[in-house]
Amino acid sequence: MAARKERRRTFPVVSSLQYRFFAMTLIYGFVVVCFLLFSAFAPDVADMLDKSLKLEIRGYAANRLLDNQFWVWGAVLLLVISLGVHSFRAFHKVVGPLRRFRSTFEQVGDGNLLLRINVRERDYLETEAEALNNMLEKLRRKLRSVREATDVAFKSMDEIEQSMSKGNEMTETQRELLRTHREHIEKIATLVQFFRLEEGQETTGSGQKG
Numbered sequence: 001m002a003a004r005k006e007r008r009r010t011f012p013v014v015s016s017l018q019y020r021f022f023a024m025t026l027i028y029g030f031v032v033v034c035f036l037l038f039s040a041f042a043p044d045v046a047d048m049l050d051k052s053l054k055l056e057i058r059g060y061a062a063n064r065l066l067d068n069q070f071w072v073w074g075a076v077l078l079l080v081i082s083l084g085v086h087s088f089r090a091f092h093k094v095v096g097p098l099r100r101f102r103s104t105f106e107q108v109g110d111g112n113l114l115l116r117i118n119v120r121e122r123d124y125l126e127t128e129a130e131a132l133n134n135m136l137e138k139l140r141r142k143l144r145s146v147r148e149a150t151d152v153a154f155k156s157m158d159e160i161e162q163s164m165s166k167g168n169e170m171t172e173t174q175r176e177l178l179r180t181h182r183e184h185i186e187k188i189a190t191l192v193q194f195f196r197l198e199e200g201q202e203t204t205g206s207g208q209k210g
Contacts, residue, residue, distance in 0.1 A: 020124075024090070028083050035079060041072075097125040104132065112196045113140050140197055147197070150189040157182050 048058050097119045104115050113136055117129040161178055164170050170178075 024087070028087070031083075032076065032079065035076065093120075093123045094125060096120060097123050097129060100129075101125075101132065108136070111194045113143070114196055114199065143192055143195055144197055146188070147192045150185055150192065153185045154182075154189075157185065 048062055050058070097117075100117050100119065104117055107115055115136060116133050119126055119129050157178065164174065164178075
């Protein structure tokens with residue numbers, strides 16, 4: 001029950017961008033409604049509904065309302081087209097970074113971590129792009145640390161094998177145990193080798209051998 005209440009309280013907002021587009025939509029609607037009401041329809045409708053006015057005046061307001069509909073709706077159409085163009089240009093500032101994000105995700109899936117997302121000066125999602133760049137940088141550092149740790153582990157395995165081979169002969173159980181540990185380290189090295197962390201490195205997926 002508590003989890004259900006928590007889900008109800010949670011509003012799925014990824015960033016302030018959602019609020020920005022929501023506010024933009026409300027402003028556009030408000031502008032259109034105000035334009036219709038106050039520039040054309042509201043005065044004439046008020047005259048038509050005012051029973052204190054003479055019938056001729058009310059009839060003139062009705063005729064004027066009909067006469068003005070052509071240019072009013074033309075102006076409304078022009079306004080809607082202008083707002084649509086502006087909305088398209090604003091949305092384009094989101095689509096551009098999203099395309100870069102998708103391209104980056106595909107390259108990361110192929111093992112390339114030598115990437116940095118750059119957005120245009122007036123594009124949105126700058127904060128998200130910087131967060132992704134920081135994530136990639138941290139991931140590169142962590143994987144480099146894992147690669148260095150596997151190199152140390154291979155050297156340690158060599159030293160253990162050399163020390164155990166001196167003096168007493170290793171038993172078959174000991175040989176099998178060392179071989180198993182080496183295979184585990186090689187699997188880790190193979191997985192890390194899949195990612196491209198340095199310039200000139202090929203993401204062939206080949207592991208290191210001790």
